[in-house]
Amino acid sequence: MSTLTPAVTPEDTPAPPTKNRPSALANAKSMLSSRVATVIAIVIAVLWTIPTAGLLITSFRKPLDINRSGWWTVLQNPSFTLDNYRLALGSGTSSLADEFVNSIVITIPAVLLPILLATLAAYAFAWMDFKGRNLLFVAVFTMQIVPIQVTMIPLLSLYVNTLHLNGTFWSVWLSHTIFALPLAVFLMHNFIKEIPAELVEAARVDGAGHVRIFFRVMLPLLTPALAAFGIFQFLWVWNDLLVSLVFLGGSPEFRPITVAISELAGTRGSAWFLLSAGAFIAMVVPVVVFLSLQRYFVRGLLAGGLKG
Structure with missing residues (x-):
C-alpha cells in the first residue's frame, strides 16, 4: 500500500542560505x-x-x-x-541702538502671530469636520507658490489708501504674518495630524471641547514643532530687508537694523569699521537664538509622530 506525500509548494521550500550583505543605510x-x-x-x-x-x-x-x-x-x-562698537551703539547719527530695539519690536510679534494663527488653523483642518475643508486647505497650501514680490504693490496700496498703516509697525507685523501663514499652517497640520486619535477621543469622552483639547492636549505635544518653526521665522524676520524697505522706508523711527546698515553702506561705504561693527551686532542675536534653541530645533525636525 503506497502512501501519499503532500505536495511541496515553493512557499514551503526553505530559502537557500545567503550571505549577510550590508544594507544601504x-x-x-x-x-x-x-x-x-x-x-x-x-x-x-x-x-x-x-x-x-x-x-x-x-x-x-x-x-x-x-x-x-x-x-x-x-x-x-x-x-x-572697542571704539567701533561704542560708536555703533552710542548716541549720534551713526548709532544703531534704536534700530536694534526696533528689530526686536518687529521680530517678536511677527513670530508669535503666525504661530498662533497657524496652530489654530491647523487644528481646525486636522480635527474639525466642516464643509469645504479639503478645498480650503489646498488653497492655503498653494499660496506658498505666490512670490512675496508679487504681493508688495497690492499690500502697499492697501496699507496706504485703506488701512493707513504704512510706515508703522503694524504694516510689517501683518506682512510677515501673511507671508508665513501658508507654510506654517502646512507644517503644523502635518504634526497635528500625526497625533493619535485615541488621545482626542479620550479627551472628548471626559467632556473636553475643542478649546480644552487644543490647549491641554495639542499644545504640549506640539512644543518641538512650534520651537522649530519659531526659529525659522525669527531668522527670516530678523534678517529681512525687503519688507522693511517697502513698508517702513519712509519712517526712520521705525526702521530695523538691517535697513540702517544698508543705508549706512550706501552713504558711508568707506567706513568699514562702522559697517563691520554694525553687521556683527545684527548677526549676534540670530546666532545666540539658534545656538540656545538648537535642541528644540532638532526635536522639531524629528517630531511628527508618537510611539506608544
Whole structure:
C-alpha cells in the first residue's frame, strides 16, 4: 500500500542560505563616518567660518589699520579697540541702538502671530469636520507658490489708501504674518495630524471641547514643532530687508537694523569699521537664538509622530 506525500509548494521550500550583505543605510552610515567625510566636513566648516571671523576681527580694528591692511594681517601688528562698537551703539547719527530695539519690536510679534494663527488653523483642518475643508486647505497650501514680490504693490496700496498703516509697525507685523501663514499652517497640520486619535477621543469622552483639547492636549505635544518653526521665522524676520524697505522706508523711527546698515553702506561705504561693527551686532542675536534653541530645533525636525 503506497502512501501519499503532500505536495511541496515553493512557499514551503526553505530559502537557500545567503550571505549577510550590508544594507544601504549601513553603507551610507559608514561613508558619512569615514575619515574622508570628516575631513570634508571640517574643510566646509572652516571655509564657512572664515568670512565671519574676518568680520569679527575687522570690527575690533582701528579705522587706519583697516584701510592699510587686511584682517588676515592682524597677527603681525595686533591692535584692537572697542571704539567701533561704542560708536555703533552710542548716541549720534551713526548709532544703531534704536534700530536694534526696533528689530526686536518687529521680530517678536511677527513670530508669535503666525504661530498662533497657524496652530489654530491647523487644528481646525486636522480635527474639525466642516464643509469645504479639503478645498480650503489646498488653497492655503498653494499660496506658498505666490512670490512675496508679487504681493508688495497690492499690500502697499492697501496699507496706504485703506488701512493707513504704512510706515508703522503694524504694516510689517501683518506682512510677515501673511507671508508665513501658508507654510506654517502646512507644517503644523502635518504634526497635528500625526497625533493619535485615541488621545482626542479620550479627551472628548471626559467632556473636553475643542478649546480644552487644543490647549491641554495639542499644545504640549506640539512644543518641538512650534520651537522649530519659531526659529525659522525669527531668522527670516530678523534678517529681512525687503519688507522693511517697502513698508517702513519712509519712517526712520521705525526702521530695523538691517535697513540702517544698508543705508549706512550706501552713504558711508568707506567706513568699514562702522559697517563691520554694525553687521556683527545684527548677526549676534540670530546666532545666540539658534545656538540656545538648537535642541528644540532638532526635536522639531524629528517630531511628527508618537510611539506608544
